[in-house]
Amino acid sequence: MISKNWFHISNANEIDSPALLVYPERVKANIQTVIKMTGDVNRLRPHVKTHKCAEVLKLMMDAGITKFKCATIAEAEMLGIHKAKNVLLAYQPVGPKLDRFIALIKKYPQTQFSCLTDNLVSAAEQSNAFSEAGLKVPVYTDLNTGMNRTGINTGEEAMELYAYCSTAAGLIIKGIHAYDGHIYDSDFSEKKKKCDEAFSLVEDMRNKIESRGLPKPVIIAGGSPTFSIHCKREGIECSPGTFVYWDQSYSVICPEQAFIPAAVLLTRVVSLPVPGKICTDLGHKSVAAENEITKRVFFPEFEYLHAIAQSEEHLVLENKSSYSFKQGDILYGIPWHICPTAALYDRIKIVENGHVVGEWKNIARDRKITV
Numbered sequence: 001m002i003s004k005n006w007f008h009i010s011n012a013n014e015i016d017s018p019a020l021l022v023y024p025e026r027v028k029a030n031i032q033t034v035i036k037m038t039g040d041v042n043r044l045r046p047h048v049k050t051h052k053c054a055e056v057l058k059l060m061m062d063a064g065i066t067k068f069k070c071a072t073i074a075e076a077e078m079l080g081i082h083k084a085k086n087v088l089l090a091y092q093p094v095g096p097k098l099d100r101f102i103a104l105i106k107k108y109p110q111t112q113f114s115c116l117t118d119n120l121v122s123a124a125e126q127s128n129a130f131s132e133a134g135l136k137v138p139v140y141t142d143l144n145t146g147m148n149r150t151g152i153n154t155g156e157e158a159m160e161l162y163a164y165c166s167t168a169a170g171l172i173i174k175g176i177h178a179y180d181g182h183i184y185d186s187d188f189s190e191k192k193k194k195c196d197e198a199f200s201l202v203e204d205m206r207n208k209i210e211s212r213g214l215p216k217p218v219i220i221a222g223g224s225p226t227f228s229i230h231c232k233r234e235g236i237e238c239s240p241g242t243f244v245y246w247d248q249s250y251s252v253i254c255p256e257q258a259f260i261p262a263a264v265l266l267t268r269v270v271s272l273p274v275p276g277k278i279c280t281d282l283g284h285k286s287v288a289a290e291n292e293i294t295k296r297v298f299f300p301e302f303e304y305l306h307a308i309a310q311s312e313e314h315l316v317l318e319n320k321s322s323y324s325f326k327q328g329d330i331l332y333g334i335p336w337h338i339c340p341t342a343a344l345y346d347r348i349k350i351v352e353n354g355h356v357v358g359e360w361k362n363i364a365r366d367r368k369i370t371v
Helices: 024-038 053-063 075-081 096-107 122-132 156-166 188-211 248-253 338-342
Strands: 019-021 068-069 086-089 112-117 137-144 173-177 218-221 236-238 263-271 277-279 305-310 315-319 330-335 348-351 355-360
Touching: 019 075, 024 053, 024 156, 024 348, 053 075, 053 122, 053 355, 068 075, 075 086, 096 112, 096 122, 112 122, 122 137, 122 156, 122 173, 137 188, 137 355, 156 173, 156 188, 188 218, 218 330
Parallel strands: 019 348, 068 086, 086 112, 112 137, 137 173, 173 218, 218 236
Antiparallel strands: 019 263, 263 277, 263 330, 277 315, 305 315, 348 355
C-alpha cells in the first residue's frame, strides 16, 4: 500500500484530471514565513505572477502586505479591483500597453500604480503619454545587473536616464528596480557571492544619485532565488513570487528557504502502452514544459518514475520498479516550475482537511480583464 501523504485528497475520484490542487493552509504558512524572513511586512512587494488569483491576493492583504509587483495589465487590474494600495508594473509599457496602463490608472484611482523604464526613448514616450493624460506616474529605472534581459547598464547612461525622469513632465522618479534572476546557484555561498557582486552595481548607482542631489531612490531588488540574501539588506524592498506555492525547482536550488509546496498536480494513468512504461494525462497544456523533460514534474511518492516523452495531452513515464500501475491510478506531482504551470489553469481546486471543497479562478490568467 502507498502511504498517505499531505497532498492526498479523499474525494479524488470526483476530480477530473489533470487538475491543479492548492492547499490554503500551506499558502498561509508560506506567507507567514516570507514575512518572518523579511522582518518587516512593509519591505515586502510580492510578485503576483505566480498565483494570478484574487483569493490568494486576499490572503496576502489579510496578512498586512500592501505593496505588490506584477508583469501584465491583467495582473495589475486584478490588484486594482481589490484595492491594493501600491502596485509596480514590473514591465516597461510601450505602444498599446502604455495606453492600457493609462486607462488602468484612471479606472482604479485608489491604487498607486508605477512602472519601469530603461531607456530615454521609452521614458520620453511615457512622459508624453502620462502628461497628455493629465497624470504624474511614479517610475523606476530598471537596472541591468547581469541578467541581460531588460534594464539599462550602470554608468553615465543610467544616471542620465534617472536625472531625466526626475524632471520630465508626467513622471515621478521613485527609484531603482534590479532583478537578478540569472543567479540561482544551489550552493548558498556561491549564490551570495554572485548576488552581492550584482547588487554592488545598485549600490554604486545609489551613491552617485545621492551625491548629485537627485531624489533618493527606493530600491526593489531580487526575486525568489536570491530572496534569502536580499531580505537581510536594510532599506530595500523584496519581491519574491514563487514562495506562495513553491515548487520542485526552488526546493532544490533554495534549500536555505523554509517554504513548503502548496500546489500539486493531480494526474491519472490513462494507458499502459508497453511493459515498463505508463502514460498519464499531464501534457504540455497541463504542466510547464520549458525545462528539459526530466525537470517538468516530480512525483514524491514515485521518485523512480522518469518522464521520457510528452505531447499536448500526454506524459509518458518510464517505470523501472516492480510496482504495477493500473489504468485510472492517480498520481500527485509537484511542478518544477509553478508560475507558468498555474497560468495553464483557469481554475484551481481548493483542498481543506484533505478534501476538495471548491474552486478559485485564476482571474489574471486572462490577457485582459476589462482594460
